[in-house]
Amino acid sequence: MKKTAILFCSVLSLFLLRAQVNVEENQKLKEANCTLWYANPWLWIAGVALFLLIFILLLHRSTQNKAKT
Numbered sequence: 001m002k003k004t005a006i007l008f009c010s011v012l013s014l015f016l017l018r019a020q021v022n023v024e025e026n027q028k029l030k031e032a033n034c035t036l037w038y039a040n041p042w043l044w045i046a047g048v049a050l051f052l053l054i055f056i057l058l059l060h061r062s063t064q065n066k067a068k069t
Contacts (some may be wrong), residue, residue, distance in 0.1 A: 038044075
């Protein structure tokens, strides 16, 4: 009996959570899908290049500090 009640409550809560997004917001998300900033590949390339540059500079500085001591 407890398992049935828990299953029923979980299914009900799933339906309630899915119903929280209204139709206008859902339409806006569909329209903006192609214009999101993280959909642009050049931004990903620039972000990875910046991350690698900072990582390499930190590693280089770390090895220089160890060589001095």
